[in-house]
Amino acid sequence: MTYVSEGRIASGCSVGAFIDRSGRAISGDVVVELMASMRDRATDLGAGYAGYGIYPDLKDFYALHIMYDSPTAQVRTEEMLRSRFAIKRDEVMPTRQVDSIHAAPLLRRYFVRPSHLALAESRLDEEDEFVRRTVMQINAGLEGAFVFSSGKNMGVFKGVGYPEEIAEFFRIGEYDAYCWIAHGRFPTNTPGWWGGAHPFSVLNWSIVHNGEISSYGINRRYLEMMGYRCTLMTDTEVMAYLVDLLVRRHGLPAYLACKVLAPPFWDEIDRMDEPDRQVYESLRIVYGSASVNGPFSIVCGYGRGMFGLNDRIKLRPMIAAEKGDMVYIASEESAIRAIEANPQRVWNPRGGEPVIAQLYEDVAV
Amino acid sequence: MKRYEMPPSFRLKIDRDLCVACKRCTDECGFGVLSYDHEAGRIKAEHARCVACHRCMVYCPQSAITVEADTHAYQQSAAWPVHLREQVYRQAATGGILLTAMGNAMQYESIFDRLVLDACQVTNPSIDPLREPMELRTYLGSRPDSLEFEQEGGYRLKTEVPPQIRLETPVLFSAMSLGALSLPVHKSLATAARTAGTFLNTGEGGLHEDLYPYAENIIVQVASGRFGVFDKYLRAAAAIEIKIGQGAKPGIGGHLPGEKVGDEVAATRMIPAGTDALSPAPHHDIYSIEDLRQLVFALKESVEYSKPISVKIAAVHNIAAIACGVARAGADIIQIDGFRGSTGAAPTIIRDHVGIPIEIAIAVVDQRLREEGLRNRVSLVAGGSIRSSADLAKAIALGADACAIGTAALIALGCRVCMKCYTGNCSWGITSQRPELYGRIDPHEGAERLVNLLRGWSLELKEILGACGVNSIESLRGSRMRLRGIGLDAQTLEILGVSAAGASC
Numbered sequence: 001m002t003y004v005s006e007g008r009i010a011s012g013c014s015v016g017a018f019i020d021r022s023g024r025a026i027s028g029d030v031v032v033e034l035m036a037s038m039r040d041r042a043t044d045l046g047a048g049y050a051g052y053g054i055y056p057d058l059k060d061f062y063a064l065h066i067m068y069d070s071p072t073a074q075v076r077t078e079e080m081l082r083s084r085f086a087i088k089r090d091e092v093m094p095t096r097q098v099d100s101i102h103a104a105p106l107l108r109r110y111f112v113r114p115s116h117l118a119l120a121e122s123r124l125d126e127e128d129e130f131v132r133r134t135v136m137q138i139n140a141g142l143e144g145a146f147v148f149s150s151g152k153n154m155g156v157f158k159g160v161g162y163p164e165e166i167a168e169f170f171r172i173g174e175y176d177a178y179c180w181i182a183h184g185r186f187p188t189n190t191p192g193w194w195g196g197a198h199p200f201s202v203l204n205w206s207i208v209h210n211g212e213i214s215s216y217g218i219n220r221r222y223l224e225m226m227g228y229r230c231t232l233m234t235d236t237e238v239m240a241y242l243v244d245l246l247v248r249r250h251g252l253p254a255y256l257a258c259k260v261l262a263p264p265f266w267d268e269i270d271r272m273d274e275p276d277r278q279v280y281e282s283l284r285i286v287y288g289s290a291s292v293n294g295p296f297s298i299v300c301g302y303g304r305g306m307f308g309l310n311d312r313i314k315l316r317p318m319i320a321a322e323k324g325d326m327v328y329i330a331s332e333e334s335a336i337r338a339i340e341a342n343p344q345r346v347w348n349p350r351g352g353e354p355v356i357a358q359l360y361e362d363v364a365v
Numbered sequence: 366m367k368r369y370e371m372p373p374s375f376r377l378k379i380d381r382d383l384c385v386a387c388k389r390c391t392d393e394c395g396f397g398v399l400s401y402d403h404e405a406g407r408i409k410a411e412h413a414r415c416v417a418c419h420r421c422m423v424y425c426p427q428s429a430i431t432v433e434a435d436t437h438a439y440q441q442s443a444a445w446p447v448h449l450r451e452q453v454y455r456q457a458a459t460g461g462i463l464l465t466a467m468g469n470a471m472q473y474e475s476i477f478d479r480l481v482l483d484a485c486q487v488t489n490p491s492i493d494p495l496r497e498p499m500e501l502r503t504y505l506g507s508r509p510d511s512l513e514f515e516q517e518g519g520y521r522l523k524t525e526v527p528p529q530i531r532l533e534t535p536v537l538f539s540a541m542s543l544g545a546l547s548l549p550v551h552k553s554l555a556t557a558a559r560t561a562g563t564f565l566n567t568g569e570g571g572l573h574e575d576l577y578p579y580a581e582n583i584i585v586q587v588a589s590g591r592f593g594v595f596d597k598y599l600r601a602a603a604a605i606e607i608k609i610g611q612g613a614k615p616g617i618g619g620h621l622p623g624e625k626v627g628d629e630v631a632a633t634r635m636i637p638a639g640t641d642a643l644s645p646a647p648h649h650d651i652y653s654i655e656d657l658r659q660l661v662f663a664l665k666e667s668v669e670y671s672k673p674i675s676v677k678i679a680a681v682h683n684i685a686a687i688a689c690g691v692a693r694a695g696a697d698i699i700q701i702d703g704f705r706g707s708t709g710a711a712p713t714i715i716r717d718h719v720g721i722p723i724e725i726a727i728a729v730v731d732q733r734l735r736e737e738g739l740r741n742r743v744s745l746v747a748g749g750s751i752r753s754s755a756d757l758a759k760a761i762a763l764g765a766d767a768c769a770i771g772t773a774a775l776i777a778l779g780c781r782v783c784m785k786c787y788t789g790n791c792s793w794g795i796t797s798q799r800p801e802l803y804g805r806i807d808p809h810e811g812a813e814r815l816v817n818l819l820r821g822w823s824l825e826l827k828e829i830l831g832a833c834g835v836n837s838i839e840s841l842r843g844s845r846m847r848l849r850g851i852g853l854d855a856q857t858l859e860i861l862g863v864s865a866a867g868a869s870c
Binding site: 221 | 485488489490492497498500502504506508509510511512513514516519520521522524526529735736738740741762833834835836837839840841842843844845846847
């Protein structure tokens with residue numbers, strides 16, 4: 001079995017997501033139903049889910065979900081984890097045997113906090129950055145180990161199989177989340193592998209993606225200059241790191257980060273009034289290498305909310321809908337209607353125009 | 366007396382049945398090849414003077430003239446190619462440095478010609494530039510690593526972005542001085558730059574008074590001779606370039622012979638007419654990188670930090686480290702000139718044997734700047750053998766922000782690359798300061814041809830982008846995955862950061 005891909009994986013896919021802005025937790029069964037209706041867009045080569053609000057009792061700890069291809073990799077990784085973190089809980093990931101799912105890696109999860117000493121030695125004053133770097137080090141340097149989820153009060157579950165089967169395997173129905181993001185994968189040029197399934201996640205960020213990034217080469221080199229190491233050779237990994245860089249590290253509002261990924265055309269910018277024109281001109285000048293070209297629809301979860309975004313000429317489908325506190329995003333309208341028969345509003349967002357939905361301000365999770 | 370001269374390289378064939386002895390060709394030739402033989406009553410040619418510039422052939426109303434390569438044979442020897450034997454004959458006769466012009470004429474393999482571009486099939490769609498927007502706009506200048514915004518109703522930019530120059534297509538005209546070029550050519554370039562939304566670079570010869578109205582589209586150069594540099598010149602320009610080196614003659618100064626320094630050139634360069642204009646090899650106030658920094662900031666101060674400062678360097682062996690130093694010295698733009706870059710005059714031996722190809726230089730500089738976290742701080746312009754829109758696309762994919770073209774622009778104006786610019790006899794009027802010759806260039810017509818060239822390349826570049834499935838040039842820039850090498854050795858591929866054809870992504 002291969003956990004580390006030799007080549008870059010491009011894919012076409014289904015994406016589906018929803019959020020309850022009031023913070024009400026919704027069973028994973030609902031998101032599985034959403035994805036099941038788009039089976040045609042998926043294959044048995046990869047699927048995954050990200051749930052936000054699933055670990056309320058351990059919400060102050062980073063939940064590291066790690067896959068190992070050997071006990072040796074596990075031993076070496078755990079040695080590193082122990083040197084850097086206080087580990088609150090360490091357990092085998094709860095799974096269920098599913099006939100069609102073969103050769104799953106060893107799956108464990110750890111609820112951790114950076115140890116004071118390690119944090120001080122790292123000279124990083126920010127826990128998030130410390131965790132991000134550790135995750136990158138494991139994924140790039142520890143052979144046979146792969147951290148696929150590292151946020152707080154959220155978790156990613158993914159593997160090789162159809163969305164319904166992966167849900168069954170990871171017992172998705174047993175988790176309740178206020179925001180679910182899901183993916184079914186149709187890879188175009190390499191066999192699926194567990195780490196390569198979506199969502200891709202770092203810290204609280206998770207991304208599902210339908211598309212192939214035609215600007216991958218420069219996006220990747222740009223991220224490398226900014227200290228990221230693209231180990232998975234997938235388009236979506238690049239997307240996840242870009243969002244992390246723009247929003248978490250550079251502090252751009254999510255809306256402007258979307259405008260970096262899918263910038264307005266120059267003739268639109270030329271027609272803007274000041275100060276907007278200056279805002280978008282400078283975004284393109286400074287962040288040109290971070291703009292993502294080629295067909296894509298993505299949904300990105302970021303803790304308190306999610307946003308959906310299409311490439312600027314909308315070369316992949318993405319539909320949004322709203323009802324009460326709920327906001328839905330999916331590749332197909334039929335999928336949304338499968339779980340909400342009567343949405344108040346259904347719309348087809350324009351290319352490059354983000355759909356941002358987040359918890360109401362007074363909601364604590 | 367012994368005769369050592371070489372046989373002529375070219376031979377003019379005049380079809381006597383067609384020739385009506387109108388003498389047009391005798392006027393057209395700047396090199397004095399053709400004359401009218403009164404006794405014989407017909408045109409005669411002194412073949413040895415012919416440089417194959419085609420002027421007579423193109424302008425003969427009877428189409429009676431053909432320029433042919435002289436077919437004289439030499440005994441074959443792989444060890445002694447003909448051009449080397451001829452160099453020895455010439456040098457034995459003169460005892461001097463052999464001069465030439467234009468770019469490296471040796472048969473070094475072109476790396477551009479060993480690189481191929483990518484295109485989309487099925488999984489990511491190609492984009493049709495006839496139906497979808499396709500963006501080539503490019504900014505050159507220093508960029509901060511990140512931007513800060515505040516929200517007041519809408520978003521407001523808090524970060525100050527350093528000055529930029531804006532190109533509507535990622536091509537600008539290389540530095541070519543008035544003196545090397547004739548004034549009508551400078552006017553053609555300036556008009557074309559304005560129409561196409563790009564820039565002319567004055568080279569080291571100053572900016573002629575007539576061109577000040579075009580200053581918004583002009584980059585002015587400050588070179589080692591400091592010709593024509595004064596405050597109005599610096600203030601008028603869109604950007605200022607410090608010329609350290611030139612691809613055709615890295616490490617070598619400049620020499621504009623007094624014959625080419627007429628009144629206009631003299632006034633613009635601020636030197637007496639008829640004197641040789643000598644540019645020293647180094648700037649006499651720059652003997653180190655910290656000296657360069659002082660000049661960069663002296664220029665920034667002089668224009669109150671209102672425009673980007675560019676530094677032009679020749680592609681030499683240690684170019685990556687040099688470029689990093691230049692970036693740290695405060696340059697906003699680095700222009701790198703590859704070893705095929707042209708010149709108005711240079712020693713043949715230097716032109717043909719010094720420096721490295723632009724493809725390599727741009728690749729290593731872009732990579733090193735990234736490794737040192739400096740890539741945002743400078744824009745990169747690649748020059749020296751950008752011969753087509755394909756070269757342009759490949760240079761950009763290797764990491765250039767834009768490319769500079771010199772020879773291609775001159776060819777658009779009629780240049781036949783005869784490599785005799787330094788003689789001042791250019792029959793096309795491009796590099797001549799003789800009024801009867803440079804009067805042949807009509808700036809309006811010249812500008813139109815240059816704009817056509819830029820337009821043609823831009824349309825082709827859009828086709829290339831569309832085929833690659835991207836709709837803006839920044840998505841190709843530095844995206845080396847869109848290139849594959851054919852027949853390049855493993856180390857060269859590694860240096861270029863490009864995979865061999867057949868390798869998957």
